[in-house]
Amino acid sequence: MRRFLLILTTLLILLSQYAFGANLQITNATVSIINRSGQTTSRITDGDTIRLQVKLSQTLTEQEQITFTLGNQSVVIGGCIIPVGSDTCQTESILSLGWHWDAGGVAQNSRVVNAYSNGNSLLGQSEPLEVLPRPVVMVHGFISSWDAWKTYLGPNGFLASIGLQGFALGDGQVEGVMNTGSLTNPTGRxxxxxxxxxxxxxxxxxxxKVTGAEMVDLVVHSMGGMISRYYIDRVMKERDVAQLIMLGSPMGGSDCSVLPAALGFYLPASIEIRQSxxxxxxxxxxxxxxxxEFYDLGGTPILxxxxxxxxxxxxxxVVSFDSINAIKLQSEKIDIIHSELTxxxxxxxxxxxxxxQKSAGTFTISADPEPAAVTSKSLQFTRVYTGHVNAGGSTELTINIDPNVTVASFALFxxxxxxxxxxxxxxGNTIPLDAEKNGFIQVEDPESMIYLGYGFANPKPGLWKVTVLTSETTPAAGADFSVSVYFIGGAMLSAQSSTLIPRLGEQVQLTAEVSLDGQLLEIKQAHAILRAPDGGVEILDIPAGTQxxxxxxxxxxxxxxxDIVVTGAGPDGASIERTAFLSVDVQPNPSKLQITGNLILVIALVIFVLGLLLFAVIWFVRRVARRKVG
Incomplete structure (x- = not known):
């Protein structure tokens, strides 16, 4: 019996060595975390760039694959190979994203990194590693400021409730204040x-700098999403954004911005938000x-x-769910209006x-997508009516609704x-405006692109009157306003620019046509309103015709x-008004800049040569004079 047990024990030892290798007998390995500076560290901030290192107590006679995991989690966070004759290996640089949180969203202020051989045998583990959470940077949107994030900030704010430190761009905690439009100076650039x-x-x-973090989370609202996309694409030299979390950011723009733009307000931001x-x-x-990774939450209370x-x-x-999804990203819906998202x-x-609170192993590297095809349908606007109403007074607008229109929707800024x-x-009847029958909405948030909205299903064709009246709260100087109207059904305006990105001095051709049921209609009058980057306005007349x-x-x-504004005639002679809102981004002409630079260089060179010649002449004259004196 004793001999049998001895033989069995020997066989088990041999099988163990065969299955796992003699190298697995080493279990007192040292596991270290190496920071960006190449130093061993016991403290990081979630998202820092690090490397993992394992050092055995002796050199190996066979190559060994090492796998690292975070604590008892099964998520592999890195790996390296110890070559024959060595006792150490180190991973490539890795991002410690999600290390502060476990899969259940519970903060993990201390972590241990385990090292395994061939994924089977635990070789060792690191000393406890302090992991601080990433700071959160919040970016406001159009006609807004850092105040939009007050509920997120401070000891009683949303972020503090889950142990995170928040920074709102423009709050003075560090340097930097954006300008997306000032309520007190609407005509200011x-x-x-x-x-x-x-x-x-x-x-x-x-x-x-103040937190020591290498990565931040961006939580942004509205236009802040577009600004942050530009930062990530053009400004960020080395990745320092963990994820872009957007609230109501219109990736496909919003034509509600034509309302303030029509008054010359908040330029050029009000044009950059346009769908076009x-x-x-x-x-x-x-x-x-x-x-x-990009995420965007779209409000969808209006159906x-x-x-x-x-x-x-x-x-x-003001932002459609189609616009939220105009580029490839991960989106969700919520039944909340735009101004309440923050x-x-x-x-x-x-x-x-x-x-x-995403945990380790849940972050992915987002690839750069191909530019998305334009799929959003353009709304058919009549025109944008602008005006001023004096305190105690009123202004009447006449709006023609042509036949075949199934929806007429109005917005007032x-x-x-x-x-x-x-x-x-x-x-000729006055229509009481009702939230249920007409979708009447009044948005009190001064940072919204609309103030009043209402609409009508199957409106009667003909001339409608909209009277804008002041109230007891209207300032003594009165109020500027703009009104837009869009139709569903009826005639369709198609307008294009030969290029949306011309060079300075390049001729741009603007074209337009109006059709009804596939038939081109006669355009009686047409013009383009050109709003320049410096606020100047130019009217370009367009000859009448069909195209x-x-x-x-x-x-x-x-x-x-x-803005291409046309007035056409329907088959029955009814007047049809439509407007298309385009945007053109004019680029500086590099050839002219280069010519200017070359000209300056040539002038400088000529002056230098003339100076040398003058110096030579003076030197020669003086030399001759000295010889004569001598």
């Missing part, structure tokens, strides 16, 4: 998205993601077309928190948030708003 992206980069650098700019210019140029003020349904009043506890708890409207239909066109040469570089 805003920054471009490119300029704001540079400021965002400055702010993120400041956050990294985002789809035709921005999305074709800003495509790099540098591995950053009926006649209740939608100025964009496709479903939408959050204040909503539900948005924070159900959308933002799960992303901020009033920066004072004080005017009222009265609507009289083609029958009309005109040429235009931009005078300065930058983003132009190009």
């Amino acid at each position: 805003t920054n471009t998205m490119a300029q704001n992206a540079e400021i965002e980069g400055l702010y993120i650098a400041g956050v990294k 700019y985002m789809l035709g210019v921005f999305n074709n140029q800003i495509v790099k993601r540098q591995g950053v 009926d077309e006649f209740k939608s003020p100025c964009t496709n349904v479903p939408n959050d009043t 204040f909503s506890p539900v948005v924070f708890e159900e959308f933002v928190v799960p992303l901020l 009033d920066p004072t948030r004080s005017v009222k409207v009265s609507v009289t239909g083609a029958s 009309v066109s005109a040429q235009w040469t931009p005078r300065i570089p930058g983003v132009y708003g190009v």
